[in-house]
Amino acid sequence: MPAAADFDLLILGGGCAGLSLAMRLAAADYRGRVGIVEPRAEYHDDRSWCFWARDDGRDNNVAPRGLASRRWRQWRFSRHNRTVRECAVPGWSYQYVNSLDFYRQALAAIDACPTMTLMLGETAGEVKSLGGKIHVETADRTLASKQLIDTRPPGRSRLIEAPLYQCFVGREVRLDDHSPNAFEPAAVELMTDMRSDRRGLQFSYVLPFDARRGLVEVTRFSPTPVAAAQLDEEVDELLRRRGWSVAATDRTERGVLPMGLPHPPSHPTPGVVRAGTGGGALRAASGYGFQRIQRWAADCCASLSKGGPALAQARDGARQRFMDGLFLQVIKDRPRLAPTLFERMACGVPGPVFIRFMSDQAGWADSLRVVASLPPAPFLKTLLRLGRSDATPITSP
Ligand SMILES: Cc1cc2nc3c(=O)[nH]c(=O)nc-3n(C[C@H](O)[C@H](O)[C@H](O)COP(=O)(O)OP(=O)(O)OC[C@H]3O[C@@H](n4cnc5c(N)ncnc54)[C@H](O)[C@@H]3O)c2cc1C
Structure with a gap:
């Protein structure tokens, strides 16, 4: 050698x-x-990497310059595709790299x-x-x-230490010229068709590149990784349900992301x-x-x-760890409640607070508004259960 x-x-x-x-x-x-x-x-x-950022590019350290090639000013939530909630925050967009x-x-x-x-x-x-x-x-x-x-x-x-896995399959598709329905290019579908079954929470995620091209994804939050074949079937079903007739699939992306992995x-x-x-x-x-x-x-x-040491990824602050850990535990304990929780947060929290919360920028007042948007009973029950069983909230040390 x-x-x-x-x-x-x-x-x-x-x-x-x-x-x-x-x-x-x-x-x-x-x-x-x-x-x-x-x-x-x-x-x-x-x-496809997405995140919220300011339109004027004033945020520090969001993405290497010029890399975000698409941005949307509206994002949607819905349950079973009823009561669509459309969100927008002046000066901010959901950006794509x-x-x-x-x-x-x-x-x-x-x-x-x-x-x-x-x-x-x-x-x-x-x-x-x-x-x-x-x-x-x-x-x-x-x-x-x-x-x-x-x-x-x-x-x-x-990986087996993660309490939940975010499993998804997305297809970048081109729709047929005669497709009964087309994409709506103005708005991202962030969490639509939210529903839950024995495998946990399921929702659709759609990035519309134009009326005929977009990324169509099905995501699940599940305590065990979901088979790719299952998610593939669910993407087929989503395309059928929406009347999106596909002329070509340009590529597929997949992920099984560990959620709440201990630091x-x-x-x-x-x-x-x-x-x-x-x-x-x-x-x-x-x-x-x-x-x-x-x-x-x-x-x-x-x-x-500056000649200093290489830095590790910083650990989240105690407030964020506690809130995220408890939230994940409630979703894991009560998957059927998950669509309600996400819907309540989307409807009950002002857009700027939601963006700050999702982008790790939430202060105390933002955190309190997020907490106030959620029904207290399931969180208190989970906290009591964790207290009784001597278990630690799942993202603590
Ligand atoms: C399909 C997908 C979509 C995502 N979308 C988003 C999104 O929209 N927004 C968002 O914020 N996050 C998103 N994420 C989550 C996260 O941002 C990405 O997973 C991101 O790529 C993580 O970066 P990383 O460097 O940790 O891992 P990776 O980008 O996966 O890089 C790890 C690298 O390590 C290499 N490697 C593996 N084994 C070895 C070895 N033995 N020796 C040397 N190298 C090795 C791999 O080949 C790989 O290149 C997404 C994740 C996936 C999988």
């Missing part, structure tokens, strides 16, 4: 977190030698940076500390570094930190992670650029 390739910073995983940091380090002219280890040989359009645009921008930034090496087609193995450096084996070589950021997805032993303990090896999904980047109550990853990437880049 050749001598260890030496870096100042190694990033394991060239996905959303790894590439977000690499892009920022390249833009900040970071001088250290950076290596990124990524098993895939090439990048495909494998996900196409993953292939993101990957291409990141690859171009890395390519233009002589001190950065992206090792595609290589899989990182065990991480060890040896002679004051961190060593990682890949099939081809040993890599050594002063600092290491591990953004690899959590393994099975951690990982610090890595035992000095100089190693965790980020991305395995570092706790997904919001417990929603599974959203893109914005949280951008904020981490900005903070981590700022620290490294």
Whole structure:
């Protein structure tokens, strides 16, 4: 085996977190030698990242500049597709980043940076500390570094700790010219057709790109991962129900996101930190992670650029952990109540508060308004049950 390739910073995983940091380090002219280890040989359009952001671009650290290629100013909720609730907040939109645009921008930034090496087609193995450096084996070589950021997805032993899984299948479709119905391009369907059955909460998520093109997705919150075949059938059923006759499916995206995964303990090896999904980047109550990853990437880049340490994904504050943990537990205990809870929140909370809550920006007053929108009895019962059984709320340490 050749001598260890030496870096100042190694990033394991060239996905959303790894590439977000690499892009920022390249833009900040970071001088250290950076290596990124990524098993895939090439990048495909494998996900659609959405989040709320200000139209004037004043939010810090939301998405690398110019990457949001679509935005919608309205978003909808509905139960069984009755009583559609349409929401909009002046100055804000729900924005979309196409993953292939993101990957291409990141690859171009890395390519233009002589001190950065992206090792595609290589899989990182065990991480060890040896002679004051961190060593990682890949099939081809040993890599050594002063600092290491591990953004690899959590393994099975951690995934089973998630109390709920957000399972979804989305298809980017083009509708037939004679389709009985078309998409409504003005509004995203955020959580429509909400219903629950023995598998838990189910809802539709639709990103209309124009009247004939869009991403049509079925999502479930379930205590066990839902089979892809089941979700595929549910997408077929959704298309039929809405009278959307499909001429072509351009691509399919799938996910099983762990919700409420306990925050990982610090890595035992000095100089190693965790980020991305395995570092706790997904919001417990929603599974959203893109914005949280951008904020981490900005903070981590700022620290490294000043000669400081690599930063781990920050842990949520106690209030958010408690609220999200309790909310998830109630949804898990009473899946039939879930559509009511989401509907009550959508209707009972002013739009700006909802956006701040969903984007991790809620203050005390916002949190109280969210709590006041929800029926107290199920939450009190769950709290009492947790108190009696000595169980800890599910996203606590
Ligand atoms: C289909 C989909 C849609 C999503 N949509 C949204 C959304 O709209 N809004 C939102 O906020 N969040 C969304 N998320 C959640 C979250 O933002 C994404 O999952 C995000 O990609 C997480 O970033 P990450 O870097 O942790 O993981 P990834 O982007 O998955 O990157 C992890 C990387 O690690 C690599 N890897 C794996 N094993 C190894 C190894 N042994 N050595 C080295 N590298 C390894 C993988 O190949 C991968 O590239 C979505 C998730 C999915 C799956």
